[in-house]
Amino acid sequence: MAMQKVANQLNLNIDRSSPVPLYHQVVQGIEAAIHGGVLPPGSRLDNEIDLAAQLNLSRPTMRKAMDELVRSGLLVRKRGVGTQVVSSQVRRPLELSSLFDDLSNNGSKPTTEVLSFSHDEADAATRAALQLPAGAKVYHFTRLRKVGGKPLALMENWVRDDITSIDEALLGAQGLYGILRNGGVNFRLASQRIGAMIANDYQASLLDTTPGSALVTMERTAVDDTGRQVETGHHVYRADSYSFEMTLVQR
Amino acid sequence: MAMQKVANQLNLNIDRSSPVPLYHQVVQGIEAAIHGGVLPPGSRLDNEIDLAAQLNLSRPTMRKAMDELVRSGLLVRKRGVGTQVVSSQVRRPLELSSLFDDLSNNGSKPTTEVLSFSHDEADAATRAALQLPAGAKVYHFTRLRKVGGKPLALMENWVRDDITSIDEALLGAQGLYGILRNGGVNFRLASQRIGAMIANDYQASLLDTTPGSALVTMERTAVDDTGRQVETGHHVYRADSYSFEMTLVQR
DNA sequence: TTAGGCAGTATGTCCTATCAAGCGAACATA
C-alpha cells in the first residue's frame, strides 16, 4: 500500500495561454527531458493516464504527443507493458532543408559562388520534371558551395519562375531553400535519389580534386503544399567530405 | 439550394468485424482510390465531417486516417479550404527493408552467395556499434548479392547472437531481415549513412567491374522495439545499377 | 469602383467516455 513510487519528474510547464498546441508543448518537453538526460535511455514512463493527470491534460492529448514521439523513434510503446525511451540516440530524419541550412546550423560558414545563371525557356526534361507547359520559363543556374574555403558541392538547379524572382546576387548570399521560403513557398515533400559517380575533368577542377575520384550524386524534385513542382536539381558532392545521414523509422 | 454535388465516390467497404482498425481500412481505401485513379491528383475530397458520415465513422477516426495520408505525403490539408490529393506521384519513403525484400517485391529473383561466415567474439568497433559487453559473440559474414546473374552488392554484416541462430545455408536462401523477423525481431528504426567510394581490386573483381569505378556505400545500424542494436553492416553497391530513392515529407 | 469587414466553411485542438486486446504476475490446482 505504501509503495514507494519513483515518479519521473518531467517538470513540464504547460502554458495553456500559449498559441503552441498543448500536445506539441508536451512533445517538446519530453524531447528536452530525453536529450537532457532526465529520461535516460531505457527508462519507463508513467502510464498515459497518470501522465495526463500530472499535466492536467486529457488522455487523447497525451497520446497525441506520445504518438509523435513514437513516430520520430524516441519512444517505444507496448500494449499491456508501458512506454519506454529508446536506448539509442536518434538522429533527426533527413529533412527538407538545403545544404546551406544544414551547414549554417552546424556552425560552419558556407559560401556560394554562382557559376552560371539564366532565365530562359525550359527544355523538355525540365518541363517534365516540373510539370510545366511548353514555352514556360525557368531559372537555371549552377553554384559551387564551399565551406572553410574548401569546395564541397557542385549544384545545378532549375526553378519555376512564377513564384518569386531570383537573381545572381541573392543566390550568392543565401541558400536556395531560404530564398524560396521567403518567397512564400511551403515545401511539402521531395523525391530524391542518391547515388555515386566518378569525377570528370570539369567537376574535378571545380571541386579541387582529381578526375576519377568518387562523388556522391543527388537528384531532387521538391513539391510545395499546393502541389506544384517548385524546384529540381542535380548535385554532386565530394565523397570524402560529404555523405547522407538519416534515421529510418518503422511505422 | 439545389446545388449539384459531385460526391467523390470512394466506394469503401468498411468491415467492422475485421481486426484491421477502421482508420487503417480507410487509409488503405483512399490509397487504393488515389493509385487507381478514382481520386486524380489535385482533386479535392469532401470535408472530414461529410466523409465520416458517408462511411458511418466518427470524425476523429476519419481524421486519424487522413493524418496518416498527410504524413505519407498523399494528401494536403489546408484549414478553411479543404483537403486535396497531392499532384505528384509519391514513392514510398525509404523503409526498413533489406535489399533482398526490395528486389523480390520488384519481381526480380535475387541470389545470395555467402563469401565468409563466422561466429566469434566481437571486436571493439562492433561492440560499440551494437552496444555489447566485452566478450560478447556476434555473427560476422560477407555476402554477394546478384540479380539476373549480375553482381549488384557486396555486404558485410555483424549480428548479435542472442536473438536467433544463423547459419550459412539460411543466409544463402533468404534476406537477413527476413531471417531476423522470423526470429522474432520487430525492427523499429535504423541509422544509415550513404556515401560514395572508388572500387578497389577486391571489390571490382567480385562485383564484376573495374577498379576505380564508382560504388555507392551504405552503413546501417538497426534497432528493434526493445531498444537493442540488432545488426550493423557496411554495404557497397555498383553505382551503375543501384541508387537510393526516397521521398521526404515535411511535417 | 474599391477596400474593408463579415459570414460561412473547413480544418485544428481538446475534452469526456467506453470497450477491446495484449501482457505479466499472482494465484489456485494437480
Next chain:
DNA sequence: TATGTTCGCTTGATAGGACATACTGCCTAA
C-alpha cells in the same frame, strides 16, 4: 513443485461533442 488459469494493468480503438482559427468570397460602405 510445476503448470495452467485468471485478473489487473496498460496501451489501442472508436465515438461524439465543443470551441478555436484560418481561409474564401461576398457584400457593404466609403
